[in-house]
């Protein structure tokens with residue numbers, strides 16, 4: 001969190017140490033004379049390499065100005081210049097900041113908001129062959145990128161960026177940099193850069209490649225959706241308090257939607273892979289009872305208390321993730337708008353409208369009413385039924401919307417083969433622990449909960465191997481006795497194996513689509 005310096009006057013001599021005090025969590029007050037220069041020396045603690053934290057070791061430095069650089073109270077709109085003094089052997093800096101001509105390792109930002117949105121990675125970094133889109137350079141620079149076909153990768157990345165920028169019709173930056181901080185998990189979007197954990201080894205399988213392309217498309221698309229197309233609460237950013245909004249499902253959920261669509265339209269996934277991506281979200285969302293308790297807008301608003309993927313522990317059953325429901329609702333919105341307008345307009349038009357109207361013209365974010373009005377303006381009709389999918393827990397009517405594009409979706413519950421208890425486990429230090437328990441499964445109804453140690457299976461000491469063998473041999477209707485530890489006591493329960501039912505959400509094309517269905521399907525995939 002950026003820190004504020006408050007300056008107070010007190011007579012001091014040049015070279016004197018000045019008095020200072022910490023006046024709030026991230027504000028320091030300096031008692032200075034009118035002197036126009038004060039030198040501040042401070043250490044920054046760094047602990048782990050992660051896109052959201054500053055990190056320095058002997059190989060590289062990842063600097064988040066938001067966590068490292070002060071701004072002076074009331075002067076956040078002043079320009080800033082930052083000079084890096086790299087240690088010997090460090091040759092390169094990856095950052096979205098403009099470099100200062102004629103000065104090595106020196107960068108400038110027009111104001112502190114831009115500085116705070118521009119991390120810097122310094123080290124002996126590798127830069128992949130850069131490319132331009134409409135004359136604008138795009139770079140991929142990083143630490144320990146790994147071995148993979150780098151030319152092919154950059155060609156594919158170029159297609160992703162060409163697809164996203166031609167859909168939006170404008171490129172709002174002068175250069176863009178993917179800052180790859182090394183292997184790991186996570187990404188954070190910025191105005192003209194994205195910090196990503198990246199390991200080129202992931203590109204060696206088709207699945208891994210698709211996952212990586214989706215991830216990079218997601219972080220890239222955020223420079224439109226959230227950095228510029230944004231809920232009104234998300235800017236100017238309140239560095240002291242954070243910001244709550246009911247529309248993170250737009251910022252995150254629709255960025256997931258467009259990561260899938262961008263990769264698809266760039267020719268980097270098949271329609272089956274696209275369907276599967278949506279199915280994964282549907283299965284995750286429909287598989288948790290939280291869908292009956294928490295709305296999409298509540299999950300957005302409660303993200304600071306619940307976490308971005310919903311609550312954990314037993315409460316996991318009361319929450320949903322806008323990363324799962326968001327893209328699916330986005331798909332329903334898109335099909336609905338295409339149906340209402342005879343495929344003349346789409347969700348893409350809503351995104352373009354929000355960009356032009358609020359980011360470019362009004363230079364601000366939009367309210368919920370303005371978002372809804374934008375959808376209805378593009379659709380030319382009421383979308384009250386669709387807005388209910390955001391503000392209530394109304395069950396999603398998939399078949400109705402998929403039919404608009406001539407698609408079938410299988411929403412019937414089918415029994416899966418085998419006997420079913422409904423929990424997963426993992427073994428650690430000779431003890432088996434329950435990890436996840438399906439809601440209302442035989443195990444759930446018997447009181448089995450995550451993190452409980454499982455002691456015995458049918459009276460024999462529990463091991464993951466024994467448990468698996470016992471379940472594999474069982475038939476629905478058979479009994480099993482599990483002994484576990486709960487509420488400080490040992491408990492044994494007899495559980496009857498059940499059958500697992502699941503909706504497949506399998507998506508397929510209908511045999512004889514109408515011309516409109518065909519048009520909607522084809523332009524949705526390609527446009």
Ligand SMILES: [Zn+2]
Nearest residue numbers: 218222252255
């Ligand atoms: Zn995101």
